Amino acid sequence: MKLLQQKLAKYDVPQQAKAAGIYPYFRAIDSEQDPEVTINGRKVLMFGSNCYTGLVNDPRIKEAAIEATRKYGTGCAGSPFLNGTLDLHKKLEARIAEYIGKEDVMIYSTGFGVNLGVVSTLTGREDYIIWDEQDHASIIEGRRLSFSKSLKYKHNNMESLEQQLRKCEPDRVKLIVTDGVFSMEGDVANLPEIVRLAKQYNASVMVDEAHSIGVFGRGGRGTADHFGVTKDVDLIMGTFSKSFASLGGFIATDKEITNYLRHNSRSYIFTASITPASTAAALKAIDIMEAEPERQENLWALTEYALEGFRNMGAEIGNTSTPIIPLYIRDNFKTFKITKELFDEGIFVNPVVSPAVAPHDTLIRFSLMATHTKEQVTRCLEAVERVFRANGILN
Secondary structure, three states: OOHHHHHHHOOOHHHHHHHOOOOOOOOOOOOOOOOEEEEOOEEEEEOOOOOOOOOOOOHHHHHHHHHHHHHHOOOOOOOOOOOOOOHHHHHHHHHHHHHHOOOEEEEEOOHHHHHHHHHOOOOOOOOEEEEEOOOOHHHHHHHHHOOOEEEEEOOOOHHHHHHHHHHOOOOOOEEEEEEOEOOOOOOEOOHHHHHHHHHHOOOEEEEEOOOOOOOOOHHHOOHHHHOOOHHHOOEEEEEOOOOOOOOOEEEEEOHHHHHHHHHHOHHHHOOOOOOHHHHHHHHHHHHHHHHOHHHHHHHHHHHHHHHHHHHHHOOOOOOOOOOEEEEEOOOHHHHHHHHHHHHHOOEEOEEEOOOOOOHHHOEEEEEOOOOOOHHHHHHHHHHHHHHHHHOOOOO
């Protein structure tokens, strides 16, 4: 065995979980992604999806994807920089710019690629990237690739943010990067105060709206729209893989910024364009989100019902106020064990353990879709309470 294999063979954490019968990953779904899915021929309630709008199995979106495939084929065989730009891509960019309320939009192949390519590219060696300690991994990786000075502030702590801004040289570019809704904790960034501090210290702001589009704002436009600060936020990022029921991502901003990114952002220039099917699916999703506000309304009604249910049973859910509800377990093994026991009860949820979070912050991530029913949420609440009590999580 070569040295590389010898080194990596020592990593046996997955094997230990499998041996204990509690390995929770790569559970193969053999049905459509609906509130109820089929795994190994068994129906399970899906509370682990990021499709907050519930559009991922909508027949109108399926048909749009099929029609685009018939016209354009299955792929673009190149990056948007060269041969991979379709008129359909330009149509989607213009539609998102109108929807979000920004001058221009660039489409990337994944949401991860957006943050990787934007955060790593915009600022120079003498500039600053200032980021929330709970920002998404894609922001962290973009920051790592940048040559800029990196300053981390405590999670959603505006005093900490201001302390970091004070450290910056006044005549250097300062980019504050934050999630709009934090993907694990489910809490919301204090955008009004972030914008106020950005103005005070002449900084720019980038908001990752991956988990807030389809949830917050008019027609699901996100937290910047919700707080009325779209004009004050310099860059708005979004992904198509969640509420848009597709795959890909975008950055919405000024033309000066997109002009630079189109010619310098490596994850844009050197990655093939999103497929025609994905492009058409995202286009149709925007239309539906704007035309059917009742989806968003039902999502919030279910969210309030679930939050109340978890609080009443005594579950620890942190500061969430969104369809992302963390159920803190604070033990790696128990998190895996409870995930398995909930699955046995017919409930699919996602475990979040170290190193994704600190060992004392492990949790089960519960998330809602607009297409869930109140009865399905009730079944989940009852199962969670049974399993949590059996494992000593509830008092």
